[in-house]
Amino acid sequence: MLCELLDGRSYTNKELASAAGVTPPTATAHLQLLQSAGLVVAERRGRCVFHRLTSAEVAHALEQLASIAPSDALHQAQRRKAGELAPLRSCYDHFAGPLAVAMTDRFLSRGMLIERNGGFDIQPDDVWHKLGVELPQTVGKQPFARPCMDWTERRLHISGPLGRQLLSHALDIGWVKRQTVRRGLVLTMPGRVAFQQILGLDTHAVGAESAAS
Structure with missing residues (x-):
């Protein structure tokens, strides 16, 4: 979900759940943890809640972590996604x-x-x-x-x-x-x-x- 948010735009929990291949309730639980960690912020627009990365510094840190990640299944999946x-x-x-x-x-x-x-x-x-x-x-x-x-x-x-x-x-x-x-x-x-x-x-x-x- 964090990689999905790297484009700088905001997404709903359903959109992020789809990107991560999990159910919306699971995505919501993880998004709450990410908010608590200060990585993601939530904004209500009408009936929908949108999520985005907190700052450019978070995006920078994510990309640096991805660049040194080992070649495990998750990393390979992200490379295919790119x-x-x-x-x-x-x-x-x-x-x-x-x-x-x-x-x-x-x-x-x-x-x-x-x-x-x-x-x-x-x-x-x-x-x-x-x-x-x-x-x-x-x-x-x-x-x-x-x-x-x-x-x-x-x-x-x-x-x-x-x-x-x-x-x-x-x-x-x-x-x-x-x-x-x-x-x-x-x-x-x-x-x-x-x-x-x-x-x-x-x-x-x-x-x-x-x-x-």
Whole structure:
């Protein structure tokens, strides 16, 4: 159920029960435990109660745990589930999957990001504006760009405010669209062209799916 909530959206207990393959009463019992642990919050909307992850920090912790999980049956099931979503997908509020890893590699190779002391330092570059990123004027308490281990690729992608801006802009401008279910994203033709022209990324090579614009 926690993995289901990684797309940042809210779901009812019946939807989460279906995702986990358990009965609604069982899901409700587990959701109450997750609420007590501070991992999930519940919000009533009309007659329905929706559940979501408490924060981006919870999502980040979940992805890190998944990346170091042993190859047991649960982990294999989650890897199959990720394969069903799409190579391009979201993790809470940022890109994940092969394209996200390829973008991160490109930022590093161009010197737009510098990996230092287990984190990312962001460097000024005109490309950021083309990607809809507004760089911070001052250094905040939280890192602007946070490395996040992609749990299927086992390589780093970007989370934090930078990751959130990249995904938000791509959705707003129509470079990507959300699939109707799960965390899958679909790369549109304008998005394919934009990533090629701005970053020189071959989206076919990293397995990103496309859709007609």
